[in-house]
Amino acid sequence: MRCAPRLHALLSRALAFGGLPPPPLPRAQLQGITEPGAASRLGAAFIARALATTGLPAPRRPRALQVQRITEPGAASRFGAAFLARGGFSTDASAAAQDSAKPAAATGGEGGDGKSGKSEQGDAGKSVRRGPVSWLSFLLLLVTGGGIIVYYDKEKKRHIEELKNRTSAVKQEPSVGTAAIGGPFNLLNHDGKPVTQKDFFGKWTLLYFGFTHCPDICPDELQKMALAIDKIKEKAKMEVVPVFITVDPERDTVEQVRDYVNEFHPNLIGLTGTTDEIRKVARAYRVYYMKTEEEGSDYLVDHSIVMYLMNPKMEFVKFYGKNYDADSLADGIIKELKGHQ
Known part of the structure; x- marks a missing residue:
């Protein structure tokens, strides 16, 4: 309750420095200043009063379905961006304001319940685990390839030993006959x-x-x-x-x-x-x-x-x-x- 008067005083000084009258704040509203979304509603009132003083049209009051979402994180940024766009300010500024609200929305997901973020993380984990080559399949491939190489090497050595044994088992017999070199002349x-x-x-x-x-x-x-x-x-x-x-x-x-x-x-x-x-x-x-x-x-x-x-x-x-x-x-x-x- 003590923060509300101080906030009102600071806003009044800021508006007075810019040539704008301070916003009225009945004591009946001080009780709800600390409620969720109070800052957004208060900011909307200040912006509407400021636009009316400078001759700009007041922002359209949000519908009943949108009033409920005004207390969500980042609602003030989105709401303020809409007012700036309606008042003829640069669209880059409004776009920047909207972008500043995206990380919070991505963190909490739609509706603020965080279910969407969890599902996306779960889907990402599933896509990694369901890839064409996993660590387990790669390990199995290495083990299988190594086994084939070892088996082939053993078979090759065994074949060479068999050839050596067969060669050594052949008996050296004396040559028969002589070369057909020579003759009468x-x-x-x-x-x-x-x-x-x-x-x-x-x-x-x-x-x-x-x-x-x-x-x-x-x-x-x-x-x-x-x-x-x-x-x-x-x-x-x-x-x-x-x-x-x-x-x-x-x-x-x-x-x-x-x-x-x-x-x-x-x-x-x-x-x-x-x-x-x-x-x-x-x-x-x-x-x-x-x-x-x-x-x-x-x-x-x-x-x-x-x-x-x-x-x-x-x-x-x-x-x-x-x-x-x-x-x-x-x-x-x-x-x-x-x-x-």
Whole structure:
């Protein structure tokens, strides 16, 4: 009851400062000043009096259904905004006043009972829980995927172990037969005498196919052959006959071959022949060769770089490529010789 006179006095001073007369306040109304909505009704009366003094039309009295809602939180703001809009004030101000009342309405919901807010929160919680992927389903997915990976890894290891066991269980049996390398031939040696494969029976023979005009590969291979022959004789006290067969019969005559083989080793035997005879022996020993034309009669011959070790029956035993040096070639041949004794 003591707050009402003070409020009336403050409002009267404010109105008087603005040139407006103070509002009358009968003592009979002081009793209800503290009732819910009293401030809104009092404010409405002040605003109506102020508008009437300035020449503006008084606000329309709310209907009976609206009187009940005038005591709700934010009612004064909405009511005042309606008066300002009716009086011709800026609509932005009224809109701002209406917006200021929205949080309270959202908090309490329609009718002030708070049921609408609770239902919205419940619906929001339900929508989250009813999403396409929940934490539980995501966890189950991880566990299932991990189990599949572990199972697959175990099966893979088991399969590898089975393959290893099967491989180790296979018995190593001796190879059957020999490669189809070698055969009869009729050629001329570097002294011009006819030579066949039978002339080498009872001796271990090391054959190499090349040509005398070879710039670098053939000299290197023949030098390696000569060194290996000497090492074999020194280490194993065994004789191996080195043989050079040309793949360039057009230029490698008997005289040309003789001069050529004498440069590498005194025991090296050089063989040549006609084009057909060379083609036949090269085919029997699976030797590739092809003449490459360059300028006139000066050409090179592309050919296989292989040495063939033949046993005393002139049967193929093993071949040695360019990757062997003199020492490894000698050791490999010694191993084969001792293995066939």
